Amino acid sequence: MSRLGTLGARLYRGEVGYDFIGKRKIWYGISILITITAIVGLAVSGLNMGIEFKGGAVFTTPKTSVSVSEAEDLATEASGHQAIVQKLGSSGGLRIQVSGVDTAKSDQIKDELSKGLDIPTEKIAADLVGPSWGEQIANKAWTGLGIFMVLVVIYLAIAFEWRMAVAALVALIHDITITVGVYALVGFEVTPGTVIGLLTILGYSLYDTVVVFDSLRESSNGITKQTRWTYSEIANRSINGTLVRSINTTVVALLPVAGLLFIGGGVLGAGMLNDISLSLFVGLAAGAYSSIFIATPLVADLKERDPQMKALKKRVLAKRAAAAAKGESAEDEQEDDDFPEDVARTAAVVGQRQQPHRGHGRTPGKR
Structure with a gap:
């Protein structure tokens, strides 16, 4: 078995562990700080909404030797608005976006681009996007997000309990806020692909959270029949028991997304990949963090x-x-506890498990 597998087994058995619940105020503080930074960035910089939401014109050209920066300057001068230009991969063409233009202005810009890029007018494709269409897309996105949240709360309240539903909802809002804030800070364009990415990360965020909640529900079954551990300690053991699994699934999901973001968007210059890959990358990382450091500690608090x-x-x-006071370990005083042994094995233990004290003249192996 690998070292990581051995560590996971020891975490599951409670032989080692980290006190996530005991240090929850630290995690709450970090999350609040990150969330405030995201909100400030959103308020100051705002979101760079794509043409699908603002309306405007999109011009697609065949292969040209003109650079992206030169094309941006040309399109900005011709339209009077800041233009966004992307290289179309191996085809060598350009995708030029200009916001806030009508049909008449679009024809004028197309003629200017034809002269500046030395490309015949008929070879430049122009598509107009109305702002009303973008508004419909935005409204549908908000509607879908709202329906998703309601269904999540209802399901978790039925499958688990209302405290877990509340904690999961807080974690989801935390993940969305951070992801949107990062978009505002880095200035990436928000497109329908971004919206798809945001909706996708909600499922990943809930996956880790539900895994921990399921372990916690099983471990806390019959908890009031014993006097060994508190609810917070059992919750802490549930986090430790699923920690390696959460790390593995998150890393495996992040690797291909990182490839899209850093190689596809950064190295290869396929800027359109940034729309969905950034939201996925940030959202996956935030979702893994919130399931461990926010959702479960909040359930324990409630x-x-x-x-x-x-x-x-x-x-x-x-x-x-x-x-x-008797000089005995807590494990020597458990004969009267009616607590299932399988649950006892999954109870919260932080650090190395203590061995029963062999003192007070007892014969080894006997109580």
Whole structure:
């Protein structure tokens, strides 16, 4: 078995672990800071909406020796608006976008481009996009997002409980806010591809979250019948038990997306790949982070407010204090707990598992 596999097995058995829940205030603070930065970037810079949302004209040319920067200057001068030019891969052609122009202005720009690029007018394809069409796309995107959120909350509330539904919804909003904020900060164009990417990452974000929630639900079954562990400790074990799996699935998903973003969009110059790949890359990373550092700790916070969980925590701490006063480990005082052994094995243990104390004149192996 590989080292990573061995680590995953030890995490699952509770032999080692990291106190994610105990340090949740740190993760909350980091997330709040990142979210505020994203919101400020969105408020200051705004989103660079594509022509599909603002309306305008798109000109496609055949192969030309004119560079992208030269074509941008030419189109900007001809239209009076900032133009966006992209190289069309191996064909050598150009895709020139100009916002806020009508049919008459489009014909004029086309003639200017024909002269400046030394390309016959009939070989330059021009497509007009009306702003009303972009508005319809935006409205449909918001509608789809709203329906998705409602269905997610309903499903999680039925399959798990309302606290997990609330935590998952907060994590989704966290992921979307960060992804949109990054778009505002880097200035990438927002297109329908971007919207598709945003909707796609929601599923990836929920995948990791639901895996942890499912483990937590199984581990906390019958929790009030024992006095070994609190709900937060069991939640922490659920995170550790699925940690390696979450890392593996996230890395495997990020690698091809990184190829699209950095190689396809950056090295090969296929700028149209940036529309969807950036949202996928940022969203996948944010989704993996939120499922571990936001969603589950938030469930633990909400659950610990329940009167039953408060009473359980008092019993657990009292029993540990009594065991410490006797000089015994907490594991020596568990004979009266009616807690399933398989659940006990998945309870929250942070750090190396302690061995039972062999003191007070006991015969080794006997209680």
